[in-house]
Amino acid sequence: MSIPAEAQLRQRLAELARSYRFSMAREVAATIAHQINSPLGAVLTNVETLQALLQGPAPDLAELRAIAADIQSDSHRAAGVVRHLLNLLERSKVELEVIDLSSPVRDAVDFYATLAASTPLHVSSSIAPEPLPVKGNAVLLQHVMINLLANAMEAMSGLPRDQRRLEIATARVENSADVLVADTGPGIPSDKLDEVFMPFFSTKEQAMGLGLSIVQSIVEAHDGKVWAENRRGGGAAFRITLPLAQG
Numbered sequence: 046m047s048i049p050a051e052a053q054l055r056q057r058l059a060e061l062a063r064s065y066r067f068s069m070a071r072e073v074a075a076t077i078a079h080q081i082n083s084p085l086g087a088v089l090t091n092v093e094t095l096q097a098l099l100q101g102p103a104p105d106l107a108e109l110r111a112i113a114a115d116i117q118s119d120s121h122r123a124a125g126v127v128r129h130l131l132n133l134l135e136r137s138k139v140e141l142e143v144i145d146l147s148s149p150v151r152d153a154v155d156f157y158a159t160l161a162a163s164t165p166l167h168v169s170s171s172i173a174p175e176p177l178p179v180k181g182n183a184v185l186l187q188h189v190m191i192n193l194l195a196n197a198m199e200a201m202s203g204l205p206r207d208q209r210r211l212e213i214a215t216a217r218v219e220n221s222a223d224v225l226v227a228d229t230g231p232g233i234p235s236d237k238l239d240e241v242f243m244p245f246f247s248t249k250e251q252a253m254g255l256g257l258s259i260v261q262s263i264v265e266a267h268d269g270k271v272w273a274e275n276r277r278g279g280g281a282a283f284r285i286t287l288p289l290a291q292g
């Protein structure tokens with residue numbers, strides 16, 4: 046490759062990396078803003094109710110206590126979202142190391158559960174009982190999971206709540222550590238199963254279509270593979286397989 050061509054490629058890669066980071070930050074910020082707004086809205090409504098009750102001649106103490114308890118738990122919920130984010134950022138300096146693949150999966154599921162506390166849905170997670178040592182970066186692997194979980198939740202957003210089911214599993218299969226994230230959404234048209242990983246492919250109105258291409262880049266940087274399937278009973282499944290660390 047000639048020097049100008051290489052310089053051009055480097056510049057394009059740098060631009061791509063910048064837009065990846067921008068889109069991740071934007072998506073995380075939008076999710077956080079949305080999820081903090083919900084407990085804050087509940088706190089505000091409860092405070093307004095408290096104020097109205099306190100205007101009355103003989104406020105019912107039991108009712109006041111119940112409202113105060115609600116305010117406390119919603120405030121904890123909002124604080125939990127912030128705490129999880131800070132934990133995630135603090136750990137972002139970690140380099141490659143041997144980690145148990147189930148641990149970033151579990152962290153991302155917990156993180157998402159905090160964010161999604163206002164959206165009850167059925168989650169079944171089956172985490173491998175034995176450690177799944179892989180050489181990797183826990184924060185990047187968490188990003189992979191958060192992207193897959195966000196997509197699964199979005200895919201199911203049109204369904205009645207009792208039909209939204211999220212399945213997460215990790216397992217050791219021969220010399221690999223495997224992860225499954227499956228949902229009960231509409232699935233992916235069979236001719237788009239590969240295309241969904243292309244940068245800027247999106248069927249959503251206000252999305253950049255970078256999530257799955259980031260997922261694929263991170264998984265491939267860990268010498269792994271990621272692919273999408275449709276489930277027999279309906280819904281999409283994303284599978285990741287990473288080589289187990291030697292020794």
Ligand code: ADP
Nearest residue numbers: 196197200241247248252253254255256257281
């Ligand atoms: P974005 O979410 O910004 O559109 P992604 O790269 O994460 O970008 O996803 C690309 C496209 O893949 C989505 O717009 C959607 O059409 C499809 N997709 C991803 N995950 C799912 C899923 N769980 N079920 C159905 N379609 C999906």
